[in-house]
Amino acid sequence: MSLQGFLLPGEEKALQLTIFVSHTIAAPLNMRMETLYTLLIVHTLFGQDLFVSLVGEYGTARPIPSM
Numbered sequence: 001m002s003l004q005g006f007l008l009p010g011e012e013k014a015l016q017l018t019i020f021v022s023h024t025i026a027a028p029l030n031m032r033m034e035t036l037y038t039l040l041i042v043h044t045l046f047g048q049d050l051f052v053s054l055v056g057e058y059g060t061a062r063p064i065p066s067m
Contacts (some may be wrong), residue, residue: 006045019056029058 003059007013019036028034036056043049 015052021058 011057027032029036036058038054040054041049041050
C-alpha cells in the first residue's frame with residue numbers, strides 16, 4: 001500500500017504528460033527546426049533530487065488512452 005503522492009522503495013508510477021504548443025512554436029516544430037525537451041526535477045522526501053531529461057516528438061493530436 002502506498003500513500004498518495006509517495007513512492008516507497010521498489011514501487012513504480014507511470015506519468016503521462018500532455019504539452020500544449022502555441023501557434024508561434026508550431027511552425028518551427030512542423031519543419032523540424034525545433035525540438036521538444038525539458039528537465040523534470042523529482043524532489044525526494046530526504047532531500048535528494050532526481051533529474052530526468054524528457055524529449056518528445058511533435059506530431060498530430062490523437063486520443064489519449066485511459067489509464
